[in-house]
Amino acid sequence: MPTYKYQLSEPQSEIISSHASRIVVCAGRRFGKTWVSGSMMFEESTKKAERPKKTWFISPTNAQSRENMWRDWMDRYIPLQYYERKEKEMYAKFYSTKSEVYLKSADDPEHLRGSGPDFVIFDEYRDQPKGTYDIVYPATTDKGKDHKLLIISTPNGYDEFYDLAMKAKRLQESGNKNWAYFHYTSIEGGNIEEEEIEQARKTMSPKMFAQEYLASFETMTNRIYDGYTESINSNSKIDALIREVNLPHDILVGIDFNVNPMTAAIAFSIPDAELKERIIFFDEISEKNSSTQALCDMLKKRFPGKNIITYPDPTGKKRQTSSIVGKSDFDIILSNGFKVCSPYAPYQTRDKFNTVNASLMNAKGESRVFISATRCPHLVKSLNGYSYNDKGEPDKTSGLDHISDAMAYLICYRMPFLHKNRIYIPKILGI
Numbered sequence: 367m368p369t370y371k372y373q374l375s376e377p378q379s380e381i382i383s384s385h386a387s388r389i390v391v392c393a394g395r396r397f398g399k400t401w402v403s404g405s406m407m408f409e410e411s412t413k414k415a416e417r418p419k420k421t422w423f424i425s426p427t428n429a430q431s432r433e434n435m436w437r438d439w440m441d442r443y444i445p446l447q448y449y450e451r452k453e454k455e456m457y458a459k460f461y462s463t464k465s466e467v468y469l470k471s472a473d474d475p476e477h478l479r480g481s482g483p484d485f486v487i488f489d490e491y492r493d494q495p496k497g498t499y500d501i502v503y504p505a506t507t508d509k510g511k512d513h514k515l516l517i518i519s520t521p522n523g524y525d526e527f528y529d530l531a532m533k534a535k536r537l538q539e540s541g542n543k544n545w546a547y548f549h550y551t552s553i554e555g556g557n558i559e560e561e562e563i564e565q566a567r568k569t570m571s572p573k574m575f576a577q578e579y580l581a582s583f584e585t586m587t588n589r590i591y592d593g594y595t596e597s598i599n600s601n602s603k604i605d606a607l608i609r610e611v612n613l614p615h616d617i618l619v620g621i622d623f624n625v626n627p628m629t630a631a632i633a634f635s636i637p638d639a640e641l642k643e644r645i646i647f648f649d650e651i652s653e654k655n656s657s658t659q660a661l662c663d664m665l666k667k668r669f670p671g672k673n674i675i676t677y678p679d680p681t682g683k684k685r686q687t688s689s690i691v692g693k694s695d696f697d698i699i700l701s702n703g704f705k706v707c708s709p710y711a712p713y714q715t716r717d718k719f720n721t722v723n724a725s726l727m728n729a730k731g732e733s734r735v736f737i738s739a740t741r742c743p744h745l746v747k748s749l750n751g752y753s754y755n756d757k758g759e760p761d762k763t764s765g766l767d768h769i770s771d772a773m774a775y776l777i778c779y780r781m782p783f784l785h786k787n788r789i790y791i792p793k794i795l796g797i
C-alpha cells in the first residue's frame with residue numbers, strides 16, 4: 367500500500383472527504399479542480415478495497431487529458447514506483463491494488479465506451495459536448511457496484527452543467543446523502559495570486575469575471591458585444607467632446623475588407639495617465655459595392671493632411687478584395703501612403719470579442735472605448751444587434767458583423783489585453 371502524501375487546500379479537502387457518490391463541484395478558474403480530481407483518482411485507486419477499482423478521467427479533449435492530468439498531475443505527483451503506465455493509451459495500473467485509471471476525452475464517443483467504471487470524473491464539464499453525462503451514465507449503473515461520480519467545472523451560463531449543479535444542490539438540501547454540491551471562487555482555492563485576479567478584472571467584462579473567477583452562473587446574452595452600453599459608451603458627453611476637440615494629426619481607421627459593404631470604423635486617441643489611452647470612434651464608412659481603393663480615396667478626401675493609420679483585417683495581407691490583379695488589400699492601402707498595423711496571425715474570434723467587450727467596460731468598471739451614436743449609426747447598430755445564433759456561432763447572415771469587426775481590428779491591435787505573451791506579435795508596415 368503506498369503511503370505517498372500530498373497536501374490539499376481546505377476546500378479541496380472538503381471535496382475529497384465527501385461521502386456522497388455523486389459530487390458536483392462548481393469552482394472558478396485555477397481553483398485547483400484538476401488537482402483535486404487527480405487526488406481523488408489516486409485515492410480511489412490506492413485505498414484498500416475488496417476488488418480492484420476502475421477510474422475514468424474525462425476531459426473535453428484528448429490533449430487536455432494528456433496535458434492537464436497525465437503530464438501536469440500524474441507525472442509530477444504520483445511516483446512511478448506505484449504504477450505501471452501505458453503512454454499512448456494514457457492508462458495506469460497500480461501495483462498495490464491492481465486498480466486501473468483510464469484518461470479519456472469527451473470529444474470522441476469511442477473513448478466513452480468500455481465496461482463499467484467504478485469512478486468517473488468529468489473535468490471542466492462545461493466544455494464537454496452536450497449529453498456526455500447521459501452517454502457515460504449507463505456504464506455506471508451495473509448492479510452491486512457503488513459507483514462514484516465527480517463532475518467538476520467552472521460555470522458557463524445556464525447550460526447542462528448548471529442543471530447538474532442545481533440537481534445536486536437540491537438533492538443535498540433535501541437530505542439525500544448520495545448527492546453533494548460544492549461551490550468555490552478562484553480565490554477560495556488559494557492557488558492564485560492577487561495580481562492575477564487584478565489583471566483579470568482589467569481584461570474581462572464584469573460578467574465574464576463573475577463567471578470565470580467567482581464561479582457564478584451568469585446570463586450570457588446572445589449579444590456578442592454585450593459589454594457595450596449606450597448610456598456609458600455613447601453618452602452625450604462623447605458628442606460634446608468630439609465637437610470641442612481639435613482633431614489630432616493621427617486618424618485611426620479599423621477596416622473590414624468586403625465589397626458589399628466595405629466598412630471602416632474611424633477613431634482618434636486621447637492619452638490617459640491611468641489607462642494609457644481612450645479611443646473615441648467619431649466617424650464611419652459603410653459603402654455598398656465599393657473597393658479598397660475607393661475607401662482610401664474617401665479617407666483622403668475626409669481627412670486631408672492627416673496621418674492615416676489603418677488597422678485592417680489581418681487576412682487582407684494576402685487577400686485581394688478588389689479587382690486589381692496581383693495587389694493585395696494591404697498593398698493598396700500602403701500605396702496610398704497610409705500606415706498598416708496588423709499582427710502576423712489573425713485574431714482568434716473569442717479573443718477578439720473578449721478584448722472589445724473588456725475595452726468597453728472591464729470588471730473594474732473602466733471604459734476605454736467610446737462611440738458617437740450620432741456619427742457612427744452603423745457601428746452602434748452592429749454593437750447592439752450582432753448576436754450568436756442557436757448553435758452559439760456568430761450570426762453573420764445579419765450582415766452586422768462587418769463594421770464591428772473593423773472596430774475590433776483597431777482595438778485588438780492597440781489594446782491587446784489578452785494577447786500578451788501569446789501568438790500576438792504586432793507589426794507595422796509601411797513606416
Ligand SMILES: Nc1ncnc2c1ncn2[C@@H]1O[C@H](COP(=O)(O)OP(=O)(O)O)[C@@H](O)[C@H]1O
Nearest residue numbers: 373374375394395396397398399400401402557
Ligand atoms: N493542493 C495543491 N497543492 C499545490 N498546488 C496546487 C494544489 N491545488 C492546485 N495547485 C496548483 O494550482 C494551479 C491550478 O490548479 P488546477 O488544478 O490546474 O486548477 P483548475 O483545474 O481549477 O483550473 C496549478 O498550478 C496547480 O499546480
Ligand SMILES: [Mg+2]
Nearest residue numbers: 399400434490
Ligand atoms: Mg483544470
